[in-house]
Amino acid sequence: MLKKLFKKSGTEFSPPMAGKVVSLDQVPDAVFSKKMVGDGFAVIPSEGKVYAPVNGKVVQLFPTKHAIAIIDESGLEMLIHVGIDTVELKGEGFVAHIEKGSEIKKGQLLLEVDLEFVQAQDKAIITPVVFTNQKQYQSIEVVSGNLTIADTACIIRK
């Protein structure tokens, strides 16, 4: 019901992972919490599956598979960064289903991540989703709560 109230003045954006959506200030890494990479939201995932939140293209899949940069059909740039300091895992615990340059459709499975393994390595699984070109939007309104990938995690106002 609440979602309908937001519907009018912006683009709705779904979370790439099911879980608890929170604001970026909950991320224990200043690169994200201080919005150095851009504004957005974070998901504390309940399931280790990352789905495409938009139709678009994979601009970069890190060799360590822990982060994906995407540009959607409208040109909106975003980065999905699975976990914090997960670059140090060197790809272990991650399985990619796409590669750099892949065209993707909303809802498509992009990555699988072994959340238990990541946590066992003392890494936070909280996953920031940030819009990296701050000139592309005026504001991001986060819709917090336990969400599925069909829900709305934020409203992007351009």
Added chain:
Amino acid sequence: MIKVVMASEHGLHARPASEFVAKATQFDSEITIESNGNEANAKSIINVLGLGVQHLDEVIITATGSDAKDAEKALAELLGASHA
């Protein structure tokens, strides 16, 4: 134009890329970063990440503008040991 070798063990991932772009944005010059035959706008995170610069990759930074020399020097220092 200045050439550097990427010093950071994990390459230009989210944290160093955001620091690099933040530094580049402080300069008025137009700045490009080039690696493995690809060129990117040094002031765009997604472009910089798209280069996929890895540890020990050669990176070329080229700035054009009033503060070009300072920009190249500062960015080269950020990435690693300078070679030119």
